[in-house]
Amino acid sequence: MIRIGFLAAAALLAAACAPQPAGGVAPDAPVQSADAGACATRGGTMQQVGRMQSWQCVIAYADAGKRCTDGDQCQGDCWAEDGVSSKPGEAAAGVCQPTSNRFGCHTTIKNGKIDVGLCID
Numbered sequence: 001m002i003r004i005g006f007l008a009a010a011a012l013l014a015a016a017c018a019p020q021p022a023g024g025v026a027p028d029a030p031v032q033s034a035d036a037g038a039c040a041t042r043g044g045t046m047q048q049v050g051r052m053q054s055w056q057c058v059i060a061y062a063d064a065g066k067r068c069t070d071g072d073q074c075q076g077d078c079w080a081e082d083g084v085s086s087k088p089g090e091a092a093a094g095v096c097q098p099t100s101n102r103f104g105c106h107t108t109i110k111n112g113k114i115d116v117g118l119c120i121d
Contacts, residue, residue, distance in 0.1 A: 079097050
């Protein structure tokens, strides 16, 4: 009898320690329609991004892939293309970032030169 009580208490304790989603919302719960509506009005789509897979409005930029030498020439940043030298200060051209999603590893081009790389989880 004591053994059953101990097992029941251990099971309750284990259930209490199980991780719960923030705000009581399941991680794969549907996006709030108001957020999705506001995002669509801005021309974006709600996407799960980053390591935490948080929902964000991601907007595709009209100048995506356009050659650039500085972020001032783009809706977003000017990113070095894959395979380009990553020596900061070296002269280079890049392409305008495709969307507002900033997650991942990217090296920016500023004033026609490689800037430092940055990884955002």
